[in-house]
Amino acid sequence: MGEVIVITSGKGGVGKTTTVANIGTSLAKEGYSVVLVDTDIGLRNLDVVLGLENRIVYDIVDVTNGHCRLKQALIRDKRFESLYLLPAAQTKDKTAVTTEQMKELCQNLKEEFDYVIIDCPAGIEQGFKNAIAGAERAIVVTTPEVAAVRDADRVIGLLEAAGLKEPDLIINRIRPDMVKQGNMMDIDDIIDILTVNLIGVVPEDEMIVISTNKGEPAVLDPRSNAGEAYRNIAKRITGEDIPIMPLEVNEGIMALFKRLIGRKK
Amino acid sequence: MLELLQRLFGREEADKSKNVAKERLRLVLVQDRCSISPHILESLKEDMIGVISKYLEIDEKGLEVNLSNEDNYLALVASIPILRMKRTYAEEK
Numbered sequence: 184m185g186e187v188i189v190i191t192s193g194k195g196g197v198g199k200t201t202t203v204a205n206i207g208t209s210l211a212k213e214g215y216s217v218v219l220v221d222t223d224i225g226l227r228n229l230d231v232v233l234g235l236e237n238r239i240v241y242d243i244v245d246v247t248n249g250h251c252r253l254k255q256a257l258i259r260d261k262r263f264e265s266l267y268l269l270p271a272a273q274t275k276d277k278t279a280v281t282t283e284q285m286k287e288l289c290q291n292l293k294e295e296f297d298y299v300i301i302d303c304p305a306g307i308e309q310g311f312k313n314a315i316a317g318a319e320r321a322i323v324v325t326t327p328e329v330a331a332v333r334d335a336d337r338v339i340g341l342l343e344a345a346g347l348k349e350p351d352l353i354i355n356r357i358r359p360d361m362v363k364q365g366n367m368m369d370i371d372d373i374i375d376i377l378t379v380n381l382i383g384v385v386p387e388d389e390m391i392v393i394s395t396n397k398g399e400p401a402v403l404d405p406r407s408n409a410g411e412a413y414r415n416i417a418k419r420i421t422g423e424d425i426p427i428m429p430l431e432v433n434e435g436i437m438a439l440f441k442r443l444i445g446r447k448k
Numbered sequence: 449m450l451e452l453l454q455r456l457f458g459r460e461e462a463d464k465s466k467n468v469a470k471e472r473l474r475l476v477l478v479q480d481r482c483s484i485s486p487h488i489l490e491s492l493k494e495d496m497i498g499v500i501s502k503y504l505e506i507d508e509k510g511l512e513v514n515l516s517n518e519d520n521y522l523a524l525v526a527s528i529p530i531l532r533m534k535r536t537y538a539e540e541k
């Protein structure tokens with residue numbers, strides 16, 4: 184029996200879909216069987232991030248409505264045999280699926296897969312409630328910005344109220360140079376405020392843009408810093424004890440200059 | 449000279465934008481977290497009445513319980529008019 188994990192955030196655009204694609208791919212690469220479920224009905228995009236947009240025939244609403252069997256709607260990944268996608272419906276709205284249907288769907292999926300990873304839509308309405316309905320574990324994604332951390336706090340409260348105790352946190356798009364200059368909240372600042380368990384820190388990385396352009400998750404690129412961070416997160420999810428490494432600081436010219444001055448003294 | 453350079457290239461702790469962000473976040477979360485559903489507040493009130501009535505005779509209708517957000521910290525503020533001390537309690541040494 185597998186585990187159902189929801190990736191959520193409250194705020195949009197913080198990296199939920201990127202996280203689902205990368206963690207899922209990494210877990211599949213490690214040999215686990217994985218299904219990624221896109222619950223962002225009406226704003227389907229996990230298929231594009233994975234490069235599977237041309238293969239979609241049926242979607243999640245076809246499954247919950249009984250228009251097709253679950254197996255028919257699952258799309259196998261190009262690269263990994265054990266990785267599947269259940270795409271969101273593009274033309275329906277978020278009320279097309281009920282929480283009861285989601286619970287049943289998750290139950291069925293976890294009988295077949297080691298990991299069921301759910302990509303949650305932004306917001307805290309029906310789409311959010313559906314996404315978390317069948318989950319046993321939650322990972323909250325935030326960025327080091329006031330609005331994103333605030334929304335993460337709200338979502339953590341809602342998750343706990345729904346019985347998803349002790350969600351894990353991913354801080355995405357950290358820029359070590361800006362943290363160093365004091366122009367970006369750092370990991371400790373955010374953890375102090377949210378008091379949750381940190382499962383990983385993902386740096387801002389151009390390779391994410393490039394890999395999204397190509398439809399190839401960054402974890403497959405050994406040169407991508409974000410990819411490495413996601414590979415480590417995937418290992419932590421499976422229970423491996425991998426310490427969270429201090430970010431490699433790309434100091435920037437200003438910091439270097441300051442250090443030089445400091446040394447002369 | 450060093451000071452000048454530091455002023456040019458580094459800024460004082462307090463102006464660092466991350467500290468501004470942290471402070472704003474803290475304030476906004478104090479507010480967000482202090483919202484409590486009316487339903488829960490009502491059941492809190494009932495429980496309080498139950499407990500306090502064991503010791504004091506209180507004016508249940510005049511009881512007010514609220515969350516208040518003062519000086520950046522959160523407090524439960526209750527105003528509970530006492531009608532009378534319970535005699536049994538006063539007698540016990």
Ligand SMILES: Nc1ncnc2c1ncn2[C@@H]1O[C@H](COP(=O)(O)OP(=O)(O)O)[C@@H](O)[C@H]1O
Pocket residue numbers: 192194195196197198199200201202305355356385386387388389391392395409
């Ligand atoms: N670590 C990162 N570095 C650079 N760009 C990122 C990073 N994480 C996410 N992005 C970009 O941010 C945008 C929003 O990400 P997405 O995963 O779609 O967010 P969400 O699903 O939360 O709305 C995308 O364009 C994505 O490529």
Ligand SMILES: [Mg+2]
Pocket residue numbers: 199200201223228302303304
């Ligand atoms: Mg998304």
